[in-house]
Amino acid sequence: MSLYPREIVEAIKDRSDIVDLIGTYVSLKRAGSNYNGLCPFHSEKTPSFTVFPDNQSFFCFGCEAGGDAFTFIMRTENLDYKGAIEFLAKRSGVDLPTDGREERHGVSRKRVFEMNLIAARFWRECLFDPHIGKAGMDYLTEKRGLPLSIIRRFGIGYAPNDFGALTAVLRKNGFADEEMKEAFLCGISQKSGRAFDMFRDRVMFPVIDNTGNVIAFSGRDVGGQDNRKYVNSSDTPAFQKRRNLFALNFAKNHCADQLILCEGNIDVVSLHAAGFENAVASLGTALTDEQARILSKYTKQVILAYDSDEAGQRAAHRAMGIFAKVGLDVRILQMQGAKDPDEYIKKFGAEKFRQLVKNSRTGFEFKLQSVLTRHDLSIPDEKIKAAAELCSIISRVYSSAEREVYVHAVAERLSLSEDSLRKDVEGAIRRNAKAGKQQESQQARLSAMGIRDKVNPETAGNIRAAAAEEAILGLLLLYGEHRKAVATGQVPLTRESFVTAFHRNVFTVIMTLEESDGGFDFALLGEYFTVEEMGRLARLEQARRALTDNGTSVLRAAAETLAEAKESYAAKEAPPVDSIQMILAGKRKRLKEDSDDK
């Protein structure tokens, strides 16, 4: 469907930080958690151009230019979407595939998947062989206390302590040594030039993607002969460590509300065995931006269950910063009396662990810390700035009880009165709401005056429906939970619910991407919409972000308003149903008309 594989588009976007990128074109100043500058797309004296690092987007409140890194480059470098991808790929050092397939030294992903599947089956047979697999089975069942059912479900195996066992099996199946090396299943001896098994005397955890392919392995040493506790597949044509997580294929259906991130695979397997099917682990690396972004598509909240030692806590602190960038709510689990979740559950049981999850500390403490370190509190001006930033952060928290807790914490840290802080927070909430409403009503006024909305010309005749549609699309652009609610039919919305053609198209594209492999990503919209249309999408997103209440009830209310509005226009002809192909054709037509205009 896409011009380039979505992994590539996402990798480019992940490596193109929007503040860095736009900063090379526009001089930006920090304003709270965002950046402001003079808009490069219209002439102005006071900055109305804003860059939002947390969702990697920009928007100009003056001329409505907006979007993501790709849209920005399309506008400034005057390129199409494909050209912008290529421009940013070069800038961020991502190699673009020439034929749309990832291939290295002539070994395709497909060949690697085939080898991995054979390896997984072979190692599983070894584990269940009472003679060959004894060391591995003892480790799993006796030392770790795992039931056979969970060992089977995860497809765990055992790589025997033998230099040529797997290599021989793969050769018999027609694979060359060079291919096995590319798949990280064997190494080639420098001295003899002979192939040898990469994993030996290890319990093997297959890493499986969402479509069921075995993409890599993680091997845990059991014999104690190797001082490396874990060996993980390095990057292969079928696997990028920094973009994958262990057990996400199992957890993805159980983690809509909350997900538990651990350091080790064995913690994940123990947690699943104890009934926590929402546990995953990063693969032997520190958490990456890409992994955080992937998790943000599946869940609202991440509980960090890292090791309780100093290194683990440092890693947790670092991970919080990464999750904060992608806008995920993060909590830290404080385990006392055990070094990791596996040990904790063995010592104290699953129920106690459930309590820990419930009492985990919020990410606010982390944000508080980061604001405090940026300001010198001995200078009164700086203290006021810090307080203002924190009040603005608190004003975006939905729950008033939670806000109270934060107000208390900030008052204590800055030695300010709770009352005055509370007033500032309330002021910020009112401002947020007003900004959102103003934008909505400004748009309605313009429409009512019959001023032609170039992006969505049907707005003028359908003000009520168009406003409801904008609210719905803003919510769907922002929140995965709302897209899920629509995809599963919990909120009754279909293409036919929409009155205006532009909004119907946007809805169609969002939901088609949502239901595709890998899900929705703003970065993929550029293929379907022009830069002007992308600006509108950014505005819809920003309008929602400025509001405090973006829950499911708001989505439902907007859907009802839309249904009522539509009924009152019932006399009108039913709109045609647009397919993705028609939308793409429409984009081409609009681009052509634009260039004819010039």
Ligand SMILES: [Zn+2]
């Ligand atoms: Zn502008």
